[in-house]
Amino acid sequence: MRNIMITIEYKGTNYCGWQIQNDRTSIQECIESAIYKITNEKANVTSSGRTDAGVHALGQVANFYTNSRIPVDKLPGAINSKLPDDISILDAKEVDYDFHARYSAKKKRYRYVILNSKYKRPIYNDFAYLVKYKLDIDKMIQESKYLIGEHDFKGFMSTGSSVKTTVRTIYDISLKKEEDLIILEVEGNGFLYNMVRIIAGTLVDIGRGRINLSLKDIIESKNRDNAGHTADSKGLFLKKVYY
Structure with missing residues (x-):
């Protein structure tokens, strides 16, 4: 099991914010769906913090755990191929197992x-x-x-x-x-x-x-x-x- 840290850029205009909601499309939902499509795993993507509807990110950070062996340098391109044009993974790194995008932030x-x-x-x-x-x-x-x-x-x-x-x-x-x-x-x-x-x-x-x-x-x-x-x-x- 690997812990992957990703850096994300997104335009928040068309989304209800970061967090998954039942009746509206969220950034988190799109990224988790994209990860599932390339790994066949249901990942729980944890961000550094929630952004509200309409808010944008130049450098949001999140992490998720995966058993996938896709090389970490290939993950951004693979995930991006399944994401809409207004969300992009800019970088991915394998980090310590106890790294948490929210609680580890300074x-x-x-x-x-x-x-x-x-x-x-x-x-x-x-x-x-x-x-x-x-x-x-x-x-x-x-x-x-x-x-x-x-x-x-x-x-x-x-x-x-x-x-x-x-x-x-x-x-x-x-x-x-x-x-x-x-x-x-x-x-x-x-x-x-x-x-x-x-x-x-x-x-x-x-x-x-x-x-x-x-x-x-x-x-x-x-x-x-x-x-x-x-x-x-x-x-x-x-x-x-x-x-």
């Missing part, structure tokens, strides 16, 4: 893309959150720095998630403007449900002048009502998982 990096344009841009329809209002990017950058460090991010979590603690550590955050695109990247040891999307929405509301509180005060309040809206899922990318 940190993750997410990217969030905002299209700050007066008009819609069809090329970005599935990959960026359209914000038509003028944004104060300098203020957004200045406020974003308060997120760095260990904090209780209770105010940046959507309801519907049960966690032991809402304390998380943000190691790095960057916000830059490239023509009409504002690109936010956040790296941390873990993220609460919708945390990155709420951070993005809060920064947008600060940039619009809809929120007058400092981000520092919002964090310290631990109150979801003080933070901004939850930004659209289509602007979110899981960029990299670190082990």
